[in-house]
Amino acid sequence: MSDIKEMSLEEREATLGGIGSARKRKEDARFIRGQGNYVDDIKLPGMVFGDFVRSAYAHAKIKSIDTEAALAVPGVMAVITAKDLEPLGLHWMPTLAGDVAAVLADKKVHFQNQEVAFVVGADRYAVSDGVQAVDVDYDELPVLVDPRKALDADAPILREDVQEKDNVGQGLRRHPNHIFHWEVGDKTATDAAFAAAAVTIKEEIGYPRNHPSPMETCGCVASMDATNGVLTVYGTFQAPHVIRTVVSLITGLSENNIRIVSPDVGGGFGNKVGAYPGYICAAAASIVTGLPVKWIESRMDNLSTTAFARDYHMTGELAADESGKITAIRANVLADHGAFNTHAQPMKWPAGFFNIVTGSYDVPVGHVEVDGVYTNKAPGGVAYRCSFRVTEAAYLIERLIDALAQKIGVDKAEIRFRNFIQPEQFPYDSCLGWEYDSGDYPTALKKALEAVDYEGLRREQKEKAAKGELMGIGIATFTEIVGAGPTRNCDIVGLGMFDSCEIRVHPTGSAIVRLGTKSQGQGHETTFAQIVATEIGLPSDAITVEEGDTDTAPYGLGTYGSRSTPVAGAACAIAARKIRAKAQKIAAHLLEVGEGDLEWEVDRFRVKGLPERAATMKDICMAAYSNLPEGMEPGLETTSYYDPPNFTYPFGAYVCVVDIDRFTGEIKVRRFYALDDCGTRINPMVIEGQVHGGLAEAFAIAMGQEIVFDELGNVMGASFLDYFIPTTVETPVWETDHTVTPSPHHPIGAKGVGESPNVGGVPAFTNAVVDAFAQHGVMHMPMPHTAWRVWQTIDELGLNK
Amino acid sequence: MIPGSFAYHRPASVDEAVALLGQFGEDGKVLAGGHSLIPMMKLRLATPEHLIDINGIGExxxxxxxxxxxxxxxxxxxxxxxxxxxxxxxxxxxxxxxxxxxxxxxxxxxxxxxxxxxxxxxxxxxxxxxxxxxxxxxxxxxxxxxxxxxxxxxxxxxxxxxxxxxxxxxxxxTPAPGHGASYQKMKRKVGDYATAAAAAVLSFDGDRCASAAVTLTNVGEAAIFVTEAGDALVGTAVDDTAVAEAAARAMALAAPVSDLRGPAEYRTQMAGEMARRAIRTAAARAKGG
The missing domain is CATH 3.30.465.10 (Uridine Diphospho-n-acetylenolpyruvylglucosamine Reductase; domain 3)
Structure with a gap:
């Protein structure tokens, strides 16, 4: 019955293009031709446009909003303010973190560029003229910029709306500007370990406010079909189903009357997880006008108002014995969340998974405290290409272990070997509450050190130092925690963080696969097809992957936190296995043998002991619609919802080598070697691309990305003139490598990789920069490592003389 | 990022362009490459009523x-x-x-x-x-x-x-054959304005500097011609002492603002460093023929 029996087993496997194949990305054919379909490409009949009047001040009372002149601008159709939204209950919206956020400023503004009014008009020019013509009268208020002053007794109170509340969604708070206090670990035992320690170190380590700055800014087209009562919103959503549920909760519209569509999305990196005033206002404007309304952010709007990342002010401490073996960790964090608590973490985790701060090391005891505060800055606190607050945690531990090495005079690679969790300790229970599923850290670091000739680099560094030249070697051996997550401890607005996959196999041997995730450039159309190809024996080229339309995709929690492969990828494999189980029954019927007499081989079931008797998957697909066993339902379709039993723990060993110009402070990254272990590798080329992109972002973060404010809360440099997006000229050359330690609990052993390079890359850069100055006693240098900051260190040390 | 409305003119000759400029006065603005003007218009920091596009003027x-x-x-x-x-x-x-x-x-x-x-x-x-x-x-x-x-x-x-x-x-x-020149620009990334930049143009008579001009970019309200720096080089062999003196004189005239490229002190120091590099490179090029 086989039509491809002349092919060898290897040829058949190659034909599948399944797991392990470096096939080209299917979606790139349209992307590189400029044929993608992004939100701003969507044009609906009668569509009008909207844009915001934004606050010039960081903190001010709104005395009046005069819209008369704006309404007189030809083409302007409406100007919506908080007063107009109030009767609909839409002037404030709930956040994913249990707080509320103003949709349009209600009586006061809390940050510069905050949305004050929404102007709707026939075209973008009319709207822009209308925005200019709205006259807002403000009374300035004292501004709170520095989070370290937020909890002072005399600090200006920012949120009168919640002033009396002792809880804004994430536990008790102790000051009107306080959002939450979160702690984990054993304080008593940690204090005792520090008291008894031979060596302790303590460093203030800041992670500045930066922004995910995806290439495509946020936007939407909202279209209310009044006749049928259906609201359709096309938008830049990383999590379309969550948006549908949130829209339903906010508007009271029944969820079946809401359709959310994420078309092609031009990068997200966490920026497109949450709900923004633009979505609400476009929807409200569409309801009011009866016309589709498009809202697209400008670059400056994106950088200055939609979700930022980091802004963690950390104090980290390690206790150790004389050999550098860590005996305890302590971390105290002040988290600046801006004007509203709109961070996007699983709800029970106000500081995300920051308690992964023990990293790759066997730390007996630890204690972590995090306090979140309001400031007069844009709200956010999302995970910028990392799992929830994991990059902050990894940065802290990787910096601290370097500082410890310097303090006791042990080599920075050696101190890691002395502290690694050993391969035989997995599954490993960390002192701060995680069960690490798998890992082999010593093997990864050994491979990395050999690859870069670490000994040779250290020799060269010594020779250069003797000549007054600055060369630094940075190591980062990070561990991530991704794949949120098990529904027992992870939810967003009460929704368990499972994910889903539906597979429909067609009679002629092709299939469509739909998932609850949403690719923003990760290559889901390619990699998920490969998982299904291997599991059901149909070529990946014959498998279409579709995401992003809530009318067709099964419910899922979306794509962020490297969760797509660990969660939706697992759902893919489990759904495919259900398909294969039914296929086996059909094969038994076709071959007239018992089900148990069959064995699976690449793309077919064959009869054990009679290899020439086989039914290919292609044959079975047709039979599923034409020739079924007695009593079996026709068709070959299934859906799987996957609730992961645990997180996955990708890890890596990175080495960065920098040369620093001692007259200008400019840093040249001479070499960057990245070894990633993401478990089973689905598509090595896609992984390599992910690592390249993540490292480029890590480089940008370490070397230049910072959202800066002046003392009045004015946001400085919110454009790509100042906000550092490296070009190919600045971006270093990356060397990639891997080890493979499959996840024991994931159906195919995969762990996720998209964010590892950001988590591991940033500390590798900083460690290299600081290492260049270690001989002069420097323990830490603040990010970003701009030339002028580095030069200041050089100048203070007199190294430029 | 949407400009206000404006009238667009595309003169075919310099005379026509000059006539339009005369007609519109301060309401008119010349559009050449547009890479300074158009971003300013999109931010509505510039709101000319008349754009006079000179790209159609062959002369x-x-x-x-x-x-x-x-x-x-x-x-x-x-x-x-x-x-x-x-x-x-x-x-x-x-x-x-x-x-x-x-x-x-x-x-x-x-x-x-x-x-x-x-x-x-x-x-x-x-x-x-x-x-x-x-x-x-x-x-x-x-x-x-x-x-x-x-x-x-x-x-x-x-x-x-x-x-x-x-x-x-x-x-x-036309610079005399044998002159040496260099422009040294420090910037954060491709496309950026200079943190500091310096130009140097030198000529030599034998091993002595015969003429020298040193200028600076983006460290003051306008480009700076550092007469004193040139004076410090003329007659010397452009040795380390002379270069240091010229750079010090350049720094003395630099008056940058603090911005995200760095504090004024740093940008002044970089003006000196760029001047040093420009002078040394120009001298090497002159001597190298």
Whole structure:
């Protein structure tokens, strides 16, 4: 019955293009031709446009909003303010973190560029003229910029709306500007370990406010079909189903009357997880006008108002014995969340998974405290290409272990070997509450050190130092925690963080696969097809992957936190296995043998002991619609919802080598070697691309990305003139490598990789920069490592003389 | 990021452009490459009522040598400068500086005239023109006149160009064979304005410096011609002492603002460092033939 029996087993496997194949990305054919379909490409009949009047001040009372002149601008159709939204209950919206956020400023503004009014008009020019013509009268208020002053007794109170509340969604708070206090670990035992320690170190380590700055800014087209009562919103959503549920909760519209569509999305990196005033206002404007309304952010709007990342002010401490073996960790964090608590973490985790701060090391005891505060800055606190607050945690531990090495005079690679969790300790229970599923850290670091000739680099560094030249070697051996997550401890607005996959196999041997995730450039159309190809024996080229339309995709929690492969990828494999189980029954019927007499081989079931008797998957697909066993339902379709039993723990060993110009402070990254272990590798080329992109972002973060404010809360440099997006000229050359330690609990052993390079890359850069100055006693240098900051260190040390 | 409304004019000749400028006065603005003006308009920081697009004027293009001068049409693009064999052979400082401006796409649009006439202290070509002792040919309702680059810049967006005048040509005395020049620009990334930049043009008589011009970009309200730095070099062998003295004099005139490129102190130091590098490189090039 086989039509491809002349092919060898290897040829058949190659034909599948399944797991392990470096096939080209299917979606790139349209992307590189400029044929993608992004939100701003969507044009609906009668569509009008909207844009915001934004606050010039960081903190001010709104005395009046005069819209008369704006309404007189030809083409302007409406100007919506908080007063107009109030009767609909839409002037404030709930956040994913249990707080509320103003949709349009209600009586006061809390940050510069905050949305004050929404102007709707026939075209973008009319709207822009209308925005200019709205006259807002403000009374300035004292501004709170520095989070370290937020909890002072005399600090200006920012949120009168919640002033009396002792809880804004994430536990008790102790000051009107306080959002939450979160702690984990054993304080008593940690204090005792520090008291008894031979060596302790303590460093203030800041992670500045930066922004995910995806290439495509946020936007939407909202279209209310009044006749049928259906609201359709096309938008830049990383999590379309969550948006549908949130829209339903906010508007009271029944969820079946809401359709959310994420078309092609031009990068997200966490920026497109949450709900923004633009979505609400476009929807409200569409309801009011009866016309589709498009809202697209400008670059400056994106950088200055939609979700930022980091802004963690950390104090980290390690206790150790004389050999550098860590005996305890302590971390105290002040988290600046801006004007509203709109961070996007699983709800029970106000500081995300920051308690992964023990990293790759066997730390007996630890204690972590995090306090979140309001400031007069844009709200956010999302995970910028990392799992929830994991990059902050990894940065802290990787910096601290370097500082410890310097303090006791042990080599920075050696101190890691002395502290690694050993391969035989997995599954490993960390002192701060995680069960690490798998890992082999010593093997990864050994491979990395050999690859870069670490000994040779250290020799060269010594020779250069003797000549007054600055060369630094940075190591980062990070561990991530991704794949949120098990529904027992992870939810967003009460929704368990499972994910889903539906597979429909067609009679002629092709299939469509739909998932609850949403690719923003990760290559889901390619990699998920490969998982299904291997599991059901149909070529990946014959498998279409579709995401992003809530009318067709099964419910899922979306794509962020490297969760797509660990969660939706697992759902893919489990759904495919259900398909294969039914296929086996059909094969038994076709071959007239018992089900148990069959064995699976690449793309077919064959009869054990009679290899020439086989039914290919292609044959079975047709039979599923034409020739079924007695009593079996026709068709070959299934859906799987996957609730992961645990997180996955990708890890890596990175080495960065920098040369620093001692007259200008400019840093040249001479070499960057990245070894990633993401478990089973689905598509090595896609992984390599992910690592390249993540490292480029890590480089940008370490070397230049910072959202800066002046003392009045004015946001400085919110454009790509100042906000550092490296070009190919600045971006270093990356060397990639891997080890493979499959996840024991994931159906195919995969762990996720998209964010590892950001988590591991940033500390590798900083460690290299600081290492260049270690001989002069420097323990830490603040990010970003701009030339002028580095030069200041050089100048203070007199190294430029 | 949407400009207000404006009227668009596309004159075919300099005379026509000058007439339009005279007609609209301060409400009119010349559009050349547009890479300074259009972003300002999109931010509504510039709101001209009339845009006078000079890209259709043939007489404003072209690069040629005439009467001991290199003559470059004001509408010649940075890409034209990079592609010119004449400039590569006679005045390599110009393509060297052009290559440090923006990125290739922008250099196909951005013009030399726009860069020098706009009066933005961040533009690179004013300092280069000062170092080369360039002369700007201007045309207004009253006729043509010439202004030396070294006299042209009064402050930020404040130049000798009158509202009703058009810059038509840049005239550079053809540098003597054997001269050495260099433009050293420190920037955060491709496309950025200089944290600090310096140009140096030197000539030698034997092993002694015969003439020297040193200028700075983006460390003051306008490009800076550091007369004293040149004086410190002339007559010397451009040794370390002379270079240090020239750089110190350059730093003394630098008065940058603190911005996200760095504090004023740092940018001043970098002006000195770029001056040092420009002088050393120019000297090496002169000595190397």
């Amino acid at each position: 404003l293009k072209g690069i040629r040598e005439e009467g001991g001068q290199l003559r470059i049409g004001a509408a010649a693009t940075q890409a034209d400068i990079l592609a010119s064999d004449l400039l590569a052979n006679t005045c390599p400082l110009l393509p060297e500086a052009a290559a440090l401006i923006a990125d290739p796409q922008i250099r196909y649009c951005g013009t030399l005239g726009g860069n020098v006439a706009n009066g933005d202290p961040g533009n690179d070509m004013p300092a280069v023109m000062m170092a080369l002792a360039a002369i700007y040919a201007l045309r207004g309702p009253g006729g043509a006149r010439e202004v030396a680059a070294r006299d042209f810049y009064h402050g930020t967006f404040d130049t000798a160009l009158a509202e009703n005048e058009l810059l038509t040509e840049i005239r550079i005395p």
